[in-house]
Amino acid sequence: MTLYKIDEVASECNLTKRTIRYYEEIGLLSPQRSEGNTRLYTREDIERLKKIISARDVLGFSLQELHRYIEVVEMLTGQRERYRNITDLEERRRQLEEIDETLGKQLDMMEGKMRTIQSFKEEAEQLRQQVRKGMERLGSESTERAEADY
Amino acid sequence: MTLYKIDEVASECNLTKRTIRYYEEIGLLSPQRSEGNTRLYTREDIERLKKIISARDVLGFSLQELHRYIEVVEMLTGQRERYRNITDLEERRRQLEEIDETLGKQLDMMEGKMRTIQSFKEEAEQLRQQVRKGMERLGSESTERAEADY
DNA sequence: CATAACGTTGACGTTAACGTTAAATAGGTA
DNA sequence: TACCTATTTAACGTTAACGTCAACGTTATG
Numbered sequence: 001m002t003l004y005k006i007d008e009v010a011s012e013c014n015l016t017k018r019t020i021r022y023y024e025e026i027g028l029l030s031p032q033r034s035e036g037n038t039r040l041y042t043r044e045d046i047e048r049l050k051k052i053i054s055a056r057d058v059l060g061f062s063l064q065e066l067h068r069y070i071e072v073v074e075m076l077t078g079q080r081e082r083y084r085n086i087t088d089l090e091e092r093r094r095q096l097e098e099i100d101e102t103l104g105k106q107l108d109m110m111e112g113k114m115r116t117i118q119s120f121k122e123e124a125e126q127l128r129q130q131v132r133k134g135m136e137r138l139g140s141e142s143t144e145r146a147e148a149d150y
Numbered sequence: 151m152t153l154y155k156i157d158e159v160a161s162e163c164n165l166t167k168r169t170i171r172y173y174e175e176i177g178l179l180s181p182q183r184s185e186g187n188t189r190l191y192t193r194e195d196i197e198r199l200k201k202i203i204s205a206r207d208v209l210g211f212s213l214q215e216l217h218r219y220i221e222v223v224e225m226l227t228g229q230r231e232r233y234r235n236i237t238d239l240e241e242r243r244r245q246l247e248e249i250d251e252t253l254g255k256q257l258d259m260m261e262g263k264m265r266t267i268q269s270f271k272e273e274a275e276q277l278r279q280q281v282r283k284g285m286e287r288l289g290s291e292s293t294e295r296a297e298a299d300y
Numbered sequence: 301c302a303t304a305a306c307g308t309t310g311a312c313g314t315t316a317a318c319g320t321t322a323a324a325t326a327g328g329t330a
Numbered sequence: 331t332a333c334c335t336a337t338t339t340a341a342c343g344t345t346a347a348c349g350t351c352a353a354c355g356t357t358a359t360g
Binding site: 055058072089092100106107113121125127128134 | 208243
């Protein structure tokens with residue numbers, strides 16, 4: 001399994017090394033270390049990081065909110081002892097209901113954002129039409145003058 | 151024409167008064183004033199403000215980037231002397247081409263965001279399926295006995 | 301017209317999300 | 331082994347986007 005050092009990760013993800021260390025500092029990452037304490041990232045670490053910055057940039061999640069997001073995903077992909085070991089059925093049901101609610105809210109939020117972006121898109125396209133028309137008019141005016149030269 | 155004071159605007163837009171004054175401070179707004187120097191907002195001012203916060207929240211524009219956005223819209227809706235008075239054809243063509251390019255970039259960006267959100271949405275929906283299945287299993291198991299592997 | 305409620309301008313404080321620098325250690329290369 | 335580049339921790343600095351006061355003027359109301 002190939003392992004990457006922080007500089008490679010930084011350039012692949014378009015982040016600074018400082019940012020990556022900061023994300024670890026606040027608990028969003030936890031790569032393994034070499035003998036000499038150098039951070040070593042797996043491909044999974046990197047994909048996870050990419051998703052994090054994607055959620056940050058596109059969904060506008062704060063780094064705090066990203067904790068919650070990661071928690072939900074890891075709970076459901078069963079990567080956490082904490083959640084696998086809950087045997088009490090009522091406890092587990094409450095957990096699932098809470099997650100379901102969180103997912104519902106996030107879905108609503110995403111649909112809202114999509115609609116808003118869609119309307120911005122339509123406005124931008126319309127503005128672009130206007131610009132194109134304006135440019136055409138300019139084009140014909142210069143053509144007229146050129147013809148007049150003949 | 152009805153005019154609004156800052157408190158009404160704040161509650162309608164879900165912003166604090168401080169935020170609204172700050173946005174004016176950095177040049178995003180410029181409402182008229184009363185005799186006694188009280189800020190008075192028109193309905194247009196308010197709609198403009200709503201669009202600003204929408205672009206801030208959904209498109210993730212910084213307040214600096216919003217300046218550019220506003221500039222483009224106002225140039226095209228012809229609300230600015232500065233742009234209406236450009237008579238030099240070459241100058242005007244360059245302006246239009248620059249705006250066209252800006253709009254193109256923004257459209258690309260928006261399409262990218264929509265795709266990303268779409269994929270997040272699909273993931274969230276899939277996770278939700280899993281949660282629902284897990285809850286169903288809990289429902290049937292509660293009569294029998296737990297064999298929880300999830 | 302008194303007075304409470306609201307508005308205005310500074311000015312300093314706060315928080316998230318990093319940037320920068322320094323001093324020490326690790327890892328790769330001739 | 332000597333050297334050079336990359337990495338680590340620790341600490342302080344910075345910037346955007348507001349929050350929070352204080353001191354004072356304005357507006358609405360009984």
